[in-house]
Amino acid sequence: MGRPRIFDNQRYVHFVTFSCYGNRMHLSRDQCKRLLLGALNHELERHHAVCIGFVIMPDHVHSLIWFHETGQLSSFIRDWKxxxxxxxxxxxxxxxxxxxxxxxxxxxxxxxxxxxxIESEEKMEEKLTYMHMNPVKKGLVERIVDWRWSSARFYELGKSVGVPIGWPKL
Structure with missing residues (x-):
């Protein structure tokens, strides 16, 4: 099986997933999640990117990222990781x-x-729902707003989530 193709030649919203090595639970500690969010903040600013949403799980991360320019995804993820x-x-x-x-x-x-x-708002909203439901489905919380490590509280309650959340210009 070949490498998955990354399409970064148009201004898509990228629904990105990456996992801890060996599916280890490196992100089970709050401080590790804080460090990951700090790095995300830094890279969003450095790459002039927009975070539409995210969730940090104990062993993986999902995010929706949009760039003002094409060709940024691989370097952004490399630098964030x-x-x-x-x-x-x-x-x-x-x-x-x-x-x-x-x-x-x-x-x-x-x-x-x-x-x-992703090219449509409908698909972005579908992916946001999927991400925000992840901690509920895994039994970590009962409601999406109870998981501090996602953008759900921003969308549901208008609260800060440690990362600036925005909407792309499709």
């Missing part, structure tokens, strides 16, 4: 109470990411 990986790994290695389930040389993230290109 690289910067968050460094800070998350450093944090986890410093935690003496953490039972180490990984070696120092193990990566935090799987190498690849998956992207689904």
């Amino acid at each position: 690289r910067s968050s990986s460094r800070s998350i790994k450093l944090y986890l290695l410093e935690q003496s109470e953490v039972i180490r389930t990984f070696l120092d040389e193990d990566p935090i993230w799987q190498k690849r990411f998956y992207s689904f290109e």
Whole structure:
């Protein structure tokens, strides 16, 4: 099976998913989620990107990202994963109470990411619902607004979620 094709030659909204290496639960700690959001903020600004929504699960991440220019997705995801990986790994290695389930040389993230290109508001709303329902379906919370690590509280309650949320100009 060949590599999945990433379409980044038009101004799509990208529904992106990437996972922790070996499906480990590196993001089960709140501080790791905070570090990931900090890295997302930095890369959104650096790449002039818009975050439409996100959810951080214990072992994977979903996000909806839009760029003002084409050809940005791969470098954005590479930079987001690289910067968050460094800070998350450093944090986890410093935690003496953490039972180490990984070696120092193990990566935090799987190498690849998956992207689904979206061209309609209807499909964006479908993906937002899918993302926001993830913690409910996994039994982590009863209501989508109870999961602090997603954009659901922004959409449902108008509350800040630690990342600027916007809507693309399709």
